[in-house]
Amino acid sequence: MDLTGKTAIVTGGSRGIGRAICLELARLGANIVFSYAGNAAAAEETAKLVEQTGVAARAIQGDVTSADAAKELVEAARELGGVDILVNNAGITRDKLAARMSEDDFDAVIATNLKGAFLMTKAVLRPMMRAKSGAIVNMASVVGIMGNAGQANYAASKAGLIGMTKSIAREVASIGIRVNAVAPGYIETDMTAAMPEAAQQAMCSAIPAARPGKPEDVAHAVAFLVSDEAAYITGQVIAVDGGMAM
Ligand code: NAP
Numbered sequence: 001m002d003l004t005g006k007t008a009i010v011t012g013g014s015r016g017i018g019r020a021i022c023l024e025l026a027r028l029g030a031n032i033v034f035s036y037a038g039n040a041a042a043a044e045e046t047a048k049l050v051e052q053t054g055v056a057a058r059a060i061q062g063d064v065t066s067a068d069a070a071k072e073l074v075e076a077a078r079e080l081g082g083v084d085i086l087v088n089n090a091g092i093t094r095d096k097l098a099a100r101m102s103e104d105d106f107d108a109v110i111a112t113n114l115k116g117a118f119l120m121t122k123a124v125l126r127p128m129m130r131a132k133s134g135a136i137v138n139m140a141s142v143v144g145i146m147g148n149a150g151q152a153n154y155a156a157s158k159a160g161l162i163g164m165t166k167s168i169a170r171e172v173a174s175i176g177i178r179v180n181a182v183a184p185g186y187i188e189t190d191m192t193a194a195m196p197e198a199a200q201q202a203m204c205s206a207i208p209a210a211r212p213g214k215p216e217d218v219a220h221a222v223a224f225l226v227s228d229e230a231a232y233i234t235g236q237v238i239a240v241d242g243g244m245a246m
Helices: 016-027 040-051 067-079 103-131 152-175 197-204 215-226
Strands: 007-010 031-036 057-061 085-088 134-139 177-184 237-240
Touching: 007 016, 007 067, 016 031, 016 040, 016 085, 016 215, 031 040, 031 067, 040 057, 057 067, 067 103, 085 103, 085 215, 103 134, 103 152, 103 177, 134 152, 134 215, 152 177, 177 215, 215 237
Parallel strands: 007 031, 007 085, 031 057, 085 134, 134 177, 177 237
Antiparallel strands: none
């Protein structure tokens, strides 16, 4: 796979899965523009690691729930050469059983995980339509397929992303733009480290591959989906979960 000369936008690239995606796409030759919410030190580290691969990196602090922040990322990608790839990776959890979940917890997760991906997609579609090419990957989750007690908001956001992936894929397939989703299972990042120990153990015991995933496992699937090798693949959801959701 070769992404030389392409530019990729990755939301939430400062840590975890997003950082691994930035590094993998950079290793394959793409310039990287990524966003982060507030962790400047982690963002600086990602940018440094990306630049060490020999491509350009731009780290932009910005909330994915803002349409203006989306435009800023697109502008930065244009300055680096174009808007070829978008990975909607930024996401948050606010776990609670539904009976105890506040409206704020529900709204915040939907706004970041689902509406954020919509705003970012909307911002890249025009330049991608003009170029008659582009590849978008949305970061869903096995939880969006299977559901998970305590994650009604998160599961709804990820199931919504899957529906949005397929809808937009149908809208733009004939003009050379592909939209796919990746559905990770249990991946070792800050997000899963914050889960209660019992929940971590329950999820890990449901993995047929008998090991948690690594951010790089997800990054490899994303790299394939945005590459020319996946030119005839659109509207799909690829689970990267050690067999959890089969
Ligand atoms: P993480 O370690 O918590 O990192 C989250 C990233 O998103 C950080 O870069 C963070 O920036 C950024 N972010 C959060 N809210 C944002 C906002 N409003 N605007 C812009 N950036 C924002 O998460 P992760 O585990 O790598 O997860 C990445 C994606 O994979 C998420 O969509 C998650 O739902 C999905 N996923 C993860 C797992 C898993 O097991 N880890 C499984 C399935 C799906 P800061 O560093 O500045 O805070």
